[in-house]
Amino acid sequence: MTDLKFEVNANWSGVGANGEGHLTMGDKTVLYSSPAEMGGKGAGVSPEDLLIGAVTTCYSGTLFAILTKRRLPVETISVRAEGMVTGYPTQTNFSQLVVHPTIIGGDSSxxxxxxxxxxxxxxxxxxxxxxxxxxDYQVGKVQL
Structure with a gap:
């Protein structure tokens, strides 16, 4: 077994909701800040977006591989994901993530x-x- 190392670099300036940063992953740089819904700048993506995105991208690739292995018809997978933050602002907690996959080219039977x-x-x-x-990580409605 091989251990793999992944590295990102973050640069942040500004205090709290007034700040923003740049996240570098390989040769890609992404602007991020606190979301507007939480009193932030809403510039670029938020840490919440990045968490939802990380899970969703892994999920979509894993689902496609499973469908292929099971020989279920599939052309493309589209996944809408929702994250829920509760207790804002005093007891903020990322409490739920729900993925809603749509299988394009699937067999409805x-x-x-x-x-x-x-x-x-x-x-x-x-x-x-x-x-x-x-x-709480759930699968929502599976659409074909």
């Missing part, structure tokens, strides 16, 4: 098999497994 695969992808995606036990 196999809806049950797609739903099982969607749940399996949630359980197998290693980024998603990292939040299990801390965040």
């Amino acid at each position: 196999k809806q049950d098999e797609y739903e099982k695969a969607a749940t399996m992808a949630r359980d197998k995606c290693f980024i998603g497994k990292s939040i299990t036990g801390n965040i």
Whole structure:
């Protein structure tokens, strides 16, 4: 087994909601700040967006691989994800993340098999497994 190391660099300036930063991942740089909904600048993406995005990208790739392995028809997967922050502003907690997959090119007569695969992808995606036990991570409606 090989251990892999991933590195990002963040540069932040400004205090609290008035600040913003740049996150560098490889040769890509992303502007980030606190979300406007939480009194922040709303510039670029938020840490909440990045968390939801990390889980969603892993989930979508894992789901596609499972569907392919199970020989279920699929052309493309589209995933809408929702994150819920509760207790703002005094007891802020990222409490829930729900993924809603749409399988383009799927066979509607196999809806049950797609739903099982969607749940399996949630359980197998290693980024998603990292939040299990801390965040209520669910699969919403599976659409074909």
